[in-house]
Amino acid sequence: MAQRDPHMTTRGPAAPALKGGGWHRLGNALKTTVLLAGLTGLVLVIGQRLxxxxxxxxxxxxxxxxxxxxxxxSDRIALAIxxxxxxxxxxxxxxxxxxxxxxARAGMPKPKVYILPTAQPNAFATGRNPSHAAVAVTAGIMDxxxxxELEGVLAHEIGHVRNRDTLIGTVAATLAGIISYAAQMLFWFGGSMLSRSDDDEGGGVAGALSNLGLLLLAPIAATLLQLAVSRSREYGADATGAELCGDPDAxxxxxxxxxxxxxxxxxxxxPATSHLFIVNPLHHGGVMSLFSTHPPIPERVRRLREMSARMGQRTRGRGGWEYAY
Incomplete structure (x- = not known):
């Protein structure tokens, strides 16, 4: 299965080693910090209200x-699951x-390589940092x-590792899980914890309803924040991966x-780990796509095509690969 020799294809000039991250990576890092701070804040607010x-x-x-x-x-858990x-x-x-x-082009150690026994073509990366990372491909992707194209996928996953997305995604999922668990506790105890707390503080029914509303809306807010983290990371990994392989079209x-x-x-x-994959393995269409952990494929493809055009212009003008940032 993994021994299959895929068709060889001709590709453009080899991309040089990736250097730096520029303002693009810095902006993504700041955005992620804000979003993770929001998730942490929700955890603390719920704890205080409870x-x-x-x-x-x-x-x-x-x-x-x-x-x-x-x-x-995180890496062992994701791989074992x-x-x-x-x-x-x-x-x-x-x-x-x-x-x-x-x-080597990304300036990091070679990740461990794993294979998943599923026919769906997909891949993901995991690990807390570039020195403790792994990339996993499905059996279906080899066929x-x-x-x-596979090099483009692997470049995307290595881009995730280089950008520290694997750790960020795990932390975001963990915080979102804590918030969802807190909401489940509310229904498990039938709201008795909230009503008793507010009676002691003189808040009465209004306070209990306020707390109930918070815990009903908090999981939704946590999910939206997690989606924002995941979608931002996918765009960044697409760009980094395209730079690494020098072939956005692939x-x-x-x-x-x-x-x-x-x-x-x-x-x-x-399903809770679907955000790890390069393409959403659940593939929810229609309205449910608004709550997908992945940005729309057509938009990702459009950005990559534009990046390819910029690379082609720079190649024709200077005789070699030049990256978009």
Missing amino acids: GGAQGLMMAGLFAVVMNFGSYWF HGAQPLSYEQAPWLHEMVERLA ILDRR LASALLKMERGAEAMPYDRA
Whole structure:
């Protein structure tokens, strides 16, 4: 399965090593910081409303513990959830060489390589930093993409690692999970915790309703913040990946093929981790696409095509690859 030799394709000049991140990466980092601060703030507010000062302290402690666990064990958890298996060099030497070449261009160690036993064409990256990272591809992606397109996908995933998106996505998912769990606790206890707290403070029914509204709306707000983090990261990884492989059109073509694959073969194992994949494995269409962890494929393709055009103009003008930023 992993030993299959995909069709060879001709591609443009090899991209030089990636340098710097510029204002684009700095802007994304600031945006992510604000969004994660918003999620953390929601956790603390809910804790305070549930248990006053003691609840605030417990919520803060819980968030720290959960994020500590996410930091150290996120890669193992994500890989285990999806049944990923290590892909040895002997099984696919060309794939390992491709990952090693892209990692060198990104100025980082070669990530470990895994394969997922599913027919849907997809891939994801995980790990807390470039020194402790892994990229995983599905069995299906080896049958659908040629080497040029697969290199674009791997460049996207390595771009996630280089931009520290793998850690950010895990932290965002953890905080959003804490908020959702708090809302479930509300319904589990039938609102007794809130009503008792407000009676003690003289808030009465109005205060209880206010708290109830907060805990009903908080999961929605947390989801929207998580979506904002995920979508921003995908655009950034597309751009970084296109720079790494020097071929934005290859990644654009791969995205279109994988979207069709997700439509034909939805993959619903562990939906909470769907944001890790390069293409949404659940593939919700229509109104539900507004709540997708991924930006629309047509918009991603449009940006990559524009980037390709800029690269082509610079290549014709200066005789070599020049990057968009």
